[in-house]
Amino acid sequence: MSMYKVAVVGDKNSILGFKALGVATYPVTGGDEAARALSEIVREKVAVICITEAVAEQIKPQLEELNKRLLPAVVLIPNNQGSLGLGMMQIKKNAEKAIGADILFGKEGS
Amino acid sequence: MEIRVNPTRMEFNRLKGRLKMAQRGHKLLKDKRDELMRVFLKLVRENKELRTSVEKELSRSFANFLLASAVMSGETLEEAIMYPKAAVKVDVKTKNVMSVHVPQITNLEDKETEGDATPYGFANTSGELDSSIDTLAKVLPHLIRLAELEKAVYLLADEIDKTRRRVNALEHVLIPQLQHTIKYISMKLDENERGALVRLMKIKDIVRGDKK
Numbered sequence: 596m597s598m599y600k601v602a603v604v605g606d607k608n609s610i611l612g613f614k615a616l617g618v619a620t621y622p623v624t625g626g627d628e629a630a631r632a633l634s635e636i637v638r639e640k641v642a643v644i645c646i647t648e649a650v651a652e653q654i655k656p657q658l659e660e661l662n663k664r665l666l667p668a669v670v671l672i673p674n675n676q677g678s679l680g681l682g683m684m685q686i687k688k689n690a691e692k693a694i695g696a697d698i699l700f701g702k703e704g705s
Numbered sequence: 706m707e708i709r710v711n712p713t714r715m716e717f718n719r720l721k722g723r724l725k726m727a728q729r730g731h732k733l734l735k736d737k738r739d740e741l742m743r744v745f746l747k748l749v750r751e752n753k754e755l756r757t758s759v760e761k762e763l764s765r766s767f768a769n770f771l772l773a774s775a776v777m778s779g780e781t782l783e784e785a786i787m788y789p790k791a792a793v794k795v796d797v798k799t800k801n802v803m804s805v806h807v808p809q810i811t812n813l814e815d816k817e818t819e820g821d822a823t824p825y826g827f828a829n830t831s832g833e834l835d836s837s838i839d840t841l842a843k844v845l846p847h848l849i850r851l852a853e854l855e856k857a858v859y860l861l862a863d864e865i866d867k868t869r870r871r872v873n874a875l876e877h878v879l880i881p882q883l884q885h886t887i888k889y890i891s892m893k894l895d896e897n898e899r900g901a902l903v904r905l906m907k908i909k910d911i912v913r914g915d916k917k
Contacts, residue, residue: 612838616838675764675767682756689749694746
């Protein structure tokens with residue numbers, strides 16, 4: 596059985612709470628720092644990366660690359676300022692890609 | 706639009722074999738697409754619901770944490786959460802859904818820490834921190850499940866897209882092309898046969914004419 600870790604990337608105030616749970620936290624402030632943290636995480640045995648939406652937006656290309664692989668799984672989480680709706684957007688995009696039409700959000704959106 | 710071939714019987718048989726194969730492949734791929742779609746729809750609905758609830762829980766936890774950091778000094782706060790009780794570990798297996806490999810992530814929890822996630826004493830910390838950490842601890846398993854779901858949904862969407870392209874290419878391009886070409890060859894062969902027959906009759910006439 597293999598053990599994998601869980602990592603959280605985001606601004607310090609948002610992710611500090613995760614540290615108390617024993618999750619590996621990577622506090623970052625900008626896009627460059629986030630990219631460096633990400634490449635560091637990828638080298639380790641990490642299965643789940645939680646990343647705040649605000650940070651995720653700055654390192655989109657790297658995240659797209661990770662999406663195609665089996666591991667790690669990237670989850671977008673809101674930061675302490677609230678959700679940007681990027682996570683929901685991703686679900687919507689996937690649904691559109693697979694089905695060809697948006698069936699989940701269409702009714703409520705309009 | 707047709708494939709350029711020599712109108713021979715051999716080519717005819719070869720193309721008929723290809724057509725049969727293409728039709729079989731088309732049927733199989735269509736079944737694969739339908740099954741993938743069924744799984745996908747199930748997962749994507751769950752994904753949406755889970756994300757909504759997780760985002761709500763997280764923002765509640767963040768609100769409490771904000772309060773805690775306002776009440777407590779920065780140093781005490783960092784000190785309190787500096788040393789977690791246990792590291793979160795997960796186990797990963799892969800599951801095969803119609804030849805798409807999706808991860809299955811399970812949370813390996815230590816029995817000792819269950820129910821009480823706070824790694825600090827209660828003397829110097831505020832109640833807001835407790836509830837914040839508590840909510841976070843509760844939401845973490847959901848978060849891991851969400852990661853697993855979103856990855857699966859992404860991979861499935863990719864595969865469905867690919868499969869659909871293949872089904873369409875077979876249905877609208879390759880199969881009509883083959884059918885067309887087969888028809889062309891069979892016409893040509895029939896024409897040759899008729900030509901040969903007429904030639905034979907003609908020769909027979911000429912030969913008979915000579916004898917008389």
